[in-house]
Amino acid sequence: MHELEKQISDLEGRALRAIEAVALTDPEGLEKVEATRLAFIGQKGELTTILRALNSLDKTDRPRVGQLANIVKQKVEGALKEKHTALYEQGLSSRLAGDAIDVTLPGSRIASGHIHPLTQLIEEINTIFFSMGFSVAEGPEVETDYYNFDALNTPANHPARDEQDTFYTNIGQSVLLRSQTSNVQIRVMEKHKPPLRIISPGRVYRNEEINARKYPLFHQVEGLLIDRDVTFGQLKGTLEAFIRALFKKPLQIRFRPDFFPFTEPSAELDSQCPFCSGKGCRTCGNRGWLELLGCGMVDPNVLKGVGIDPEEFSGFAFGMGLERLAMLKYDINDIRHFYTNDLRFLEQF
Numbered sequence: 001m002h003e004l005e006k007q008i009s010d011l012e013g014r015a016l017r018a019i020e021a022v023a024l025t026d027p028e029g030l031e032k033v034e035a036t037r038l039a040f041i042g043q044k045g046e047l048t049t050i051l052r053a054l055n056s057l058d059k060t061d062r063p064r065v066g067q068l069a070n071i072v073k074q075k076v077e078g079a080l081k082e083k084h085t086a087l088y089e090q091g092l093s094s095r096l097a098g099d100a101i102d103v104t105l106p107g108s109r110i111a112s113g114h115i116h117p118l119t120q121l122i123e124e125i126n127t128i129f130f131s132m133g134f135s136v137a138e139g140p141e142v143e144t145d146y147y148n149f150d151a152l153n154t155p156a157n158h159p160a161r162d163e164q165d166t167f168y169t170n171i172g173q174s175v176l177l178r179s180q181t182s183n184v185q186i187r188v189m190e191k192h193k194p195p196l197r198i199i200s201p202g203r204v205y206r207n208e209e210i211n212a213r214k215y216p217l218f219h220q221v222e223g224l225l226i227d228r229d230v231t232f233g234q235l236k237g238t239l240e241a242f243i244r245a246l247f248k249k250p251l252q253i254r255f256r257p258d259f260f261p262f263t264e265p266s267a268e269l270d271s272q273c274p275f276c277s278g279k280g281c282r283t284c285g286n287r288g289w290l291e292l293l294g295c296g297m298v299d300p301n302v303l304k305g306v307g308i309d310p311e312e313f314s315g316f317a318f319g320m321g322l323e324r325l326a327m328l329k330y331d332i333n334d335i336r337h338f339y340t341n342d343l344r345f346l347e348q349f
């Protein structure tokens, strides 16, 4: 037997023993198998070194030794593969055993989120108006003063602009954070021909000092209906139906004259206090009535501005503050609760 053949057989023995020696329970078993492969039959392993001498062999010996080397390499590879599979399966089954579920254990409670009370109220209001044929429209919160004021019959220097302490941006003199959802009225009327029936819930911003009643960010729901021969009676009927559905009981409503630049006539709508049915309680400050929203008949100037003929069409609009409504409905005494994300508050809804 040639010296090289001896070396190869010796390598075979040592490699197989090394593989044999890796215990199935060894957590580093897979790494050890790989190290064994590299050491014996890897590209820079022992077998490669031995085979370098093959060239110096006699031509008659070369095929025989070469063949032996191949056989040994295959045997070692086979043993490595077997060990690898065994180790892998062992690892898998012990992991599975570790993961096994004891179905008799009590389950752990999955914490579920809550829909924010304001979102709940928006959804409720949407549903009520859907049933009366309205759909939802949206408009931008970063707006120009044209949509927030001018087109709503509130030109520059109009005193109504001062009542809403508006946040202006540094994008330009005329770009602001909308102070009311009324901008959506204009955007809808510009795009769509009457008849129109939309509501638009959304965020509005005003530069207010924060206290229990005021917050610089709040929500409004705007409403707009445009059609032929729309009357104040229809406005009243619509809002009466809305308030009955919202408070789930028939309540008297009353209008008080008010002023908004974009409606004529304009009114403030009060409803009988749903908590004391008008007798007077803490929620209504003993008045028996709650101020709920502003409304009116759309000013002909507004219609003209968006290219709707006020001789042919008329309409009504309304707008309400959501936080105020939610505070009344759920008896919440501080607007800041809506924005502090305190779970003790949120979990009550």
Ligand code: DAH
Pocket: 179, 180, 181, 182, 222, 223, 260, 263, 293, 294, 295, 296, 316, 317, 318, 319, 320
């Ligand atoms: N935009 C008004 C405000 O923020 C609320 C309002 C009043 C909206 C009358 C209307 C309306 O659509 O007709 O105070």
